[in-house]
Amino acid sequence: MTERASTNNTRLPSAVRDLATHLGVKPGHNRSTVTLTQTGRMKAKIDAKSWLAFTAEQSISTQTCAFDWRAQAGPFGVVSGRDALKDGEGRFDIMALGFIPIARAARSAALVRGELMRYLAELAWAPDAILKNTALRWREGGAGEILVGAGAGETAVEVVLSLDTEGRIAGAFAGDRPRSATAPFLPTPWRGRFSDYRRHEGRWLPFAGEVGWEIEGEEHLYWQARVERWGMN
Template structure:
């Protein structure tokens, strides 16, 4: 088993270590990579139509890195890629395998936006709480935690609100860069995760809804449901399913 640096774990605030334990993380190891698939629906704004999607995603637990690829549109011919790799964000939409529909410009705002998504999706890669030493944690009261990471621009920060079971229920960022009209502007971004189930030794939310505050109103733009979820360890392969 891949051993973690015990001193690094002990330096985490006690509520953060307690959260990791409640979610099923093991202080002696864990999985560096998570692979999952989702189904759901998404839209571009309050007045836009919903469209169904199916997506696959990988999330790293020991560094800030993820890749989300979705298929949507007629016969799934539209491909959306949302990713963060070595601090660089990527957001593209193509059709028919090669025709460009949209590509967000590479910039510090995109990097920061994708970093915030990575931080929020710790809910699906809980081992990152203990494994990822790039993360910085702050505790506010009994039920609020903030996690941050440095980017090429200002640090990215999201806040978690815990439910009555001490698990993450709400994710919020006051100023996530939102891509609109060919550029980025900061906006309040929020997410709700729920339907927690015991799976492969972890407590994971199997449903989520995410949106933006637009013209002062909360607008849900993305809804998803887990279909598959697998954690991989460096030495032992797939973590065994819990009974």
């Protein structure tokens, strides 16, 4: 572990160090990227009645706020999607046949905010980032809650992580995640839940997750998935 990372760990709130311990994270591990595969279903629109099955591969950095999620859906994977955050820039594309654009988000602060919130919410799948990513800002919340933030200026965000009785991440909540990457951005309460925790490669990881928007007091689930494979390199 580098001197910088060691110094950062000593400055973390005790609740954050406890969270890392409960998840099985050990200081000194040198691997910096999580890779995982998922199967699941999602909705093309919030009010859609039907679900679209997908398979996905994702990489998540444990040292910087970065991830790359690539999915295929539809018959023979004819529709592909990419949701990513790299070098401080967000990306969201949907393509048909691999080269026909269906949707593509333009660069904006709202897009970066949304992708940063996703990264923070998915720390349950990249728990080593709790100790290794020095760009994260932590503070203790109410009972069973820890707040984690990242970004600066107009892209600064914060997500509330809720813990279960075992001290593991059970959910993530942001009160103002942009529901659209183009104006109007529609800041909307957004919530994710994790379940089916298993001991895997020395860590406690959730093998199931779901995400939804809260609109006018009603929750609208739009994404559900299971982790099929998880590793680090």
